[in-house]
Amino acid sequence: MRSEIAATPIDDAELRALYDERYGESSGKEYKARHILLEDEDSARSVIAELESGADFAELARERSTGPSKTEGGDLGWFEPAQMVEPFATATAELADGSYSKAPVQTQFGWHVILRESSRDAVPPAFDTVKDELTLELQQQRIADVVAQIRADTRIEIAGNDRRTRLVSRRFPGPAAGDRPP
Numbered sequence: 001m002r003s004e005i006a007a008t009p010i011d012d013a014e015l016r017a018l019y020d021e022r023y024g025e026s027s028g029k030e031y032k033a034r035h036i037l038l039e040d041e042d043s044a045r046s047v048i049a050e051l052e053s054g055a056d057f058a059e060l061a062r063e064r065s066t067g068p069s070k071t072e073g074g075d076l077g078w079f080e081p082a083q084m085v086e087p088f089a090t091a092t093a094e095l096a097d098g099s100y101s102k103a104p105v106q107t108q109f110g111w112h113v114i115l116r117e118s119s120r121d122a123v124p125p126a127f128d129t130v131k132d133e134l135t136l137e138l139q140q141q142r143i144a145d146v147v148a149q150i151r152a153d154t155r156i157e158i159a160g161n162d163r164r165t166r167l168v169s170r171r172f173p174g175p176a177a178g179d180r181p182p
Contacts, residue, residue, distance in 0.1 A: 044104030
């Protein structure tokens, strides 16, 4: 494997291409949001009614939320939609900055009332910060390709007719009758 890696060094053009594939198309958004997690839809509707009457979102989250972020006033920090479950991510994306959901959002965790505080364009990491990670990924892919090629090009024959050979032959079937090695 070392000789294969040494024989085919990875150049910056390959790394750049992988970087562009992974991060270049990033036109996504990140959101800063809070939420109040509740056990049922009626409780969520009650919270929405309190918000419409002027209640403070963070304070309601501390008092009423059943989620772990309740101690931070429901603050979830910055996240990309892919980091959240689908109904939650979609609802957050549809909100305007500074607005909260007017209808409860159901997920497998319960019923959410979401406040989207802010949004921004997702900024991909700098090339230099992920260069080593991308290099390792390309090296692992090359090694996997070499191993796959070796397996495809190698014919294994097991000779003998004792009990142990028969067991091995059953686990590792040989080529079909009439096949010849390449």
